[in-house]
Amino acid sequence: MNIIVCIKQVPDVTEVSWDPETGSLIRKGIPSIINPNDKNAIEAALQLREMNGGEVIVISMGPSQVEEALRETLGMGVDRAIQLTSREFAGSDTWATAYTLGLAVKKIGQYDLIICGKEAIDGMTAQVGPQLAEYLAIPQLTYVMHIEVKDNKVRVKQRLGDLDRLLEAPMPALITVEREAYQPRVAPMDSILEAYGKEIPVWKPEDLSGNMENLGLKGSPTKLRKVYTPKLIKGKVEMLEGGPEDVARQFIGKLKEKYII
Amino acid sequence: MDFNLSPESKMMVKAAKDFCEKEIGPIIDEIIEKDDYPDDLLLSFAKARMLGLNIPKEYGGVGTTNLNTILITEELGKTGSVCAYPMLMNNSTAETIDYWGSEDVKKTFLPPLCDGSAYASTAFTEPGTGSDPRALTTTAVPDGDDFIVNGTKRYITGGNKKGYGVFYLKDEALKGEKGDVTAFIVDKSSEGYTSSAPWSLMGLEGMNCVDVFLNDVRVPGTNILGERGNGFKILLRWIAGERIQQAAYMVGLGQAALDESVKYLGERVVGGKPMGFMQGFQWMLAEMKGRIEACRYLTYRAACLQDEGNAIDVVSSELKVFVIPAIQEVARMALQIHGSYGYSKEYKVERLFRYAAHAGVVASSSEINKTIAGSALLKSRR
Numbered sequence: 001m002n003i004i005v006c007i008k009q010v011p012d013v014t015e016v017s018w019d020p021e022t023g024s025l026i027r028k029g030i031p032s033i034i035n036p037n038d039k040n041a042i043e044a045a046l047q048l049r050e051m052n053g054g055e056v057i058v059i060s061m062g063p064s065q066v067e068e069a070l071r072e073t074l075g076m077g078v079d080r081a082i083q084l085t086s087r088e089f090a091g092s093d094t095w096a097t098a099y100t101l102g103l104a105v106k107k108i109g110q111y112d113l114i115i116c117g118k119e120a121i122d123g124m125t126a127q128v129g130p131q132l133a134e135y136l137a138i139p140q141l142t143y144v145m146h147i148e149v150k151d152n153k154v155r156v157k158q159r160l161g162d163l164d165r166l167l168e169a170p171m172p173a174l175i176t177v178e179r180e181a182y183q184p185r186v187a188p189m190d191s192i193l194e195a196y197g198k199e200i201p202v203w204k205p206e207d208l209s210g211n212m213e214n215l216g217l218k219g220s221p222t223k224l225r226k227v228y229t230p231k232l233i234k235g236k237v238e239m240l241e242g243g244p245e246d247v248a249r250q251f252i253g254k255l256k257e258k259y260i261i
Numbered sequence: 262m263d264f265n266l267s268p269e270s271k272m273m274v275k276a277a278k279d280f281c282e283k284e285i286g287p288i289i290d291e292i293i294e295k296d297d298y299p300d301d302l303l304l305s306f307a308k309a310r311m312l313g314l315n316i317p318k319e320y321g322g323v324g325t326t327n328l329n330t331i332l333i334t335e336e337l338g339k340t341g342s343v344c345a346y347p348m349l350m351n352n353s354t355a356e357t358i359d360y361w362g363s364e365d366v367k368k369t370f371l372p373p374l375c376d377g378s379a380y381a382s383t384a385f386t387e388p389g390t391g392s393d394p395r396a397l398t399t400t401a402v403p404d405g406d407d408f409i410v411n412g413t414k415r416y417i418t419g420g421n422k423k424g425y426g427v428f429y430l431k432d433e434a435l436k437g438e439k440g441d442v443t444a445f446i447v448d449k450s451s452e453g454y455t456s457s458a459p460w461s462l463m464g465l466e467g468m469n470c471v472d473v474f475l476n477d478v479r480v481p482g483t484n485i486l487g488e489r490g491n492g493f494k495i496l497l498r499w500i501a502g503e504r505i506q507q508a509a510y511m512v513g514l515g516q517a518a519l520d521e522s523v524k525y526l527g528e529r530v531v532g533g534k535p536m537g538f539m540q541g542f543q544w545m546l547a548e549m550k551g552r553i554e555a556c557r558y559l560t561y562r563a564a565c566l567q568d569e570g571n572a573i574d575v576v577s578s579e580l581k582v583f584v585i586p587a588i589q590e591v592a593r594m595a596l597q598i599h600g601s602y603g604y605s606k607e608y609k610v611e612r613l614f615r616y617a618a619h620a621g622v623v624a625s626s627s628e629i630n631k632t633i634a635g636s637a638l639l640k641s642r643r
Contacts, residue, residue, distance in 0.1 A: 072275075075272055075276065187275075187279070189311055190310045190323045193323065195272070
């Protein structure tokens, strides 16, 4: 059973700050990490491999330093890692990203599952996984808490708020996993040492048989016009008085008054 | 001279930090409260492949350097707890077996110490000994191909946990000779092997440090490490490595004390400003940082010398002489910065301070190390 995991390297948002003048992200000196949710995807893939055999391949598109993230996934125990790095890929929106990843998946060839994290902590769109499934024309199973594979079918538990659904799809299929599922393992020390002995191929546009017009900023339908921090509107604090039930009623009334609910 | 760590070393440190957050952090309070660690703690270390770090892969180890081993140890030291002891004891005992053991001994005893199915111990100290091998009273008497062991060992870490221990025993057949101490591997499940309840030790809750009673324990002669009568030499080599491990652990502890202090001084507000604005506290932070950095690089250097195959007996003593009081002072300053909160068990610095106290008396006292380091200087003039 072959599983492809798509990961993204993101700035460690716990250490990110904003330039109050320009409203833009101060990236200088901010360490990069594997998008935390993508580590859940890797863990899910590793556990499925341990149960069903096969291979786990990780792909990631990004600047050259994405190699560091890929080494870390090899340290966690994935079999192979492939890096998609080129100036042509820069500035991709979710559509162009999914398109590029899709080309890489087609180049890899045979696979049974693609697993992605639900969303990245920097963009928080949760779009790339579903867009990749659309591009490859395979079933997509999102917000997944648990995965089982049987008789060439994949069965998952999907969490939608308070609701859980059990879904089944033929393989190949794409899954996006939730943060609460598949807590990532500690990278074993021997695996880390081996990770540095493995070669990570770097694929460029010429290695992927796609339309160059669909890559990077050029191929992105979404254009980023401006990033800014909304001005903080300072209001008055109003203390509500009375018993808990009374205060709750007053509070609901206030929210209705402001058309919040 | 390159002070940069390799990418794999950095990733190992990251993995060790991850391990501490996921596996150690959630159980520290429970360990202190129960004065014991969970049975599966050793298996957690094994799963993360943190056992047998410097043991060759063919015996189930990881086969990495001493430098990487102490980098991992430093990270564990940041927990300021005894949680790492099962790992440290397994690694150092396994290294001794790997260095001195026959091929059969290595094949028999190293895999279980690396896969977490056996707890290791090292047993030299007795109720009446300090660092003097002549004072040993626990005896090994030949009986056919075996030896019969009788006596009491004191302060044996993990002596109450199933597995194997390297025991330093008075070899009765060598009585009267200059070297009469032989190192044996003893199965802690052997008939006649019993242990006391753990000693209650300041800052070392959960250490499982016990007295071991050996009553006609039969040990196969094939379990001997190195040459008969060479036991003290084996012990000295082991303890030199222990000092480097201990120094690394203390560096981690000092870093944790500094991190806690920086956090506290940034959060605690006095007169409308965070306390860190006061120059006196800034000076304390600077002194702490300087001490930690000096200790860190001395420790890394000692590990590199070890990796290059140099003798580390004197270097490790010099290291201990400098590092232990320096980090104990860092822990004291952290407690002082926290004021009365630092004295509360609610704050981590209280634990760090108590834990740091043990380092001057465990794995050879600071005083004996001063003697080793000082006498080595005088010998070099002769």
